[in-house]
Amino acid sequence: MRSSIIDVAEKAGVSIATVSRVLNGSDKVKAKTREKILAVINEMKYAPNPAARGLIMKKTEAIGLLLPDLHGEFFSEVIRGADEVVQQHGYHIIVSSSHNDPKEIEAALRFMRGRVDAIVLMSPQVNAEILLENLPKSLPIVLLNCRTDNKHFDTIVIDGYGGAREMTNYLLDLGHRRIAVITGGETNLESEERLRGYRAAMSERNVAPSRLLEFQGNFTEISGYETAREILKLKNHPTAIFAFNDSMAIGAIKAIREEGLRIPSDISICGFDDIPVARYISPSLTSVHVPISDLGAMAVNRVFDRLTKRSKDSTAHVFVPTKLCLRSSCKKINTISNLDKEEHVA
Amino acid sequence: MRSSIIDVAEKAGVSIATVSRVLNGSDKVKAKTREKILAVINEMKYAPNPAARGLIMKKTEAIGLLLPDLHGEFFSEVIRGADEVVQQHGYHIIVSSSHNDPKEIEAALRFMRGRVDAIVLMSPQVNAEILLENLPKSLPIVLLNCRTDNKHFDTIVIDGYGGAREMTNYLLDLGHRRIAVITGGETNLESEERLRGYRAAMSERNVAPSRLLEFQGNFTEISGYETAREILKLKNHPTAIFAFNDSMAIGAIKAIREEGLRIPSDISICGFDDIPVARYISPSLTSVHVPISDLGAMAVNRVFDRLTKRSKDSTAHVFVPTKLCLRSSCKKINTISNLDKEEHVA
């Protein structure tokens, strides 16, 4: 059997209270007693039972991280950023993915209740606020890219609108007029924000945004690939494709290549997120940079702020700016005639 | 305060024992009593305290997953595969990364002890067996790509040797003789195995493997990039580069392109792992396919086999075969003269 604090106490010839004190670094223990106990602990390789400890101390030293998905580099970067900070605090992460399914979010939340000291929730699709209400209000919660106006929660939101607007403006500056987008799905907050930004830029520049140029993907490579194939079937295909994340852009690039078109001379393509691999593919992908691992780190830092009472009751609402990251997958549109044609169609 | 089982019992007018019974699905509760209790539970949004439950039941419904790193698609795929299976069982995952640091492995293991019902450990670099010995022998442990002969643990090992050997043979069949490799580091088991396979194939085909063609990376994109730059500086550079994982291959491709060389006409390149993005980059990457997410799934399935006593005491040692995945980044070497030259040098 696993040894308990009682075994240690017996072997050291003290009470369990004293063992507990040295375990918790109390200064009210005679040095000699402490040493003896420490020796026994070492010898027995004793480690306190976290469940017992958690039961009485009401802390778990774990943070729950609930993500919508686990595919691709975006989420692994979020996890990595979160894990780094969490490790510095001697904490650990319980991850789970919800597949954008309310049932799974609920199950994960229920599981985490009592098992974690705080929750970081990323749910751009499912509105999880109702589920969140079932959690004790004492549990700090950080919402990452969630749809909410509830000032009760800490929130971190990427500037998808601004980023997409900036990218669209860049494409417009390059002379593109027929710019297709591949979205991440109608009900996805991030996709919606990016779409808003795209439309805003188009309108501001007096290029009527056409719904016919808005294609729906789902943030996966394969959806980018398939959607791009559809786009290229268009008689007079767009001169630029703006995929709402890099994974879809990567899929789209494959489709474009298979069609025999060159990037960026025949068609420009860009993404969003700036995942690590974006700079390595060829042509290197122009994208909207999002500090992905920082997102995870910020969320966890926020959690610890709350946990250490530094900001016990005030919630923070962070808006994360994005920044255009120009590389080689986009290019000035070349022929005047082409431009004219575009204008006409637009 | 959070409500406890006592509150539920009071409100339902029963004892906590009965509440506990309906919580655990005991059939010895009158239907009517059960209903009333269920109603109260729902109304109060009661959820049992996992710490208390864990303390007495000695199970946590969590599996620990300790990975060497969290960079790149490989590890996120392992997590994804593990998470999928774990969710089917109503379990969850506690992930942690060790950065190949014994201290961090130890800390993570200590943290997990008592918090998880089993541990999946991937540690190709640090020999973690000594650390593992401090864990209660009742805790099921699955070793993923670890350096061990200890039949006491369940093990899952990828056939790095066979995969690399097959890939090298393929390159040799294409006429390549000067094949450089980018390894993953000297002390890394996976890298070692792949190197063994490469050398074996070279020797078998009477191409003396030269240490001068073995370059050391560390499995990251940037190391692939930088190492490839070194390789291309060689007077008579190799006609093929075999990177020991796809991330390094992707980095190498960037370096090759920057040098103005075309792939595969000027130089062939291939990787290992077949991460999801490999098929999307261009040229699509020839790689050794590893069923990455299956690795996570297999490990977790094995864990549940143990947990459900189906195979309480027997350990399993699984050897995972790899399979060549030919795409467009490698090509037959073209000129006879070139071939001759190679032969000469080799």
Added chain:
DNA sequence: CTGAAAGCGCTTACAG
């Protein structure tokens, strides 16, 4: 079918 009681392994006032 239901309840009183012991116990899981710890921490922490409360005494001394």
Added chain:
DNA sequence: CTGAAAGCGCTTACAG
């Protein structure tokens, strides 16, 4: 500085 005892929130024989 140290120990006896209560209690954290649950489950599970043991009686009835």
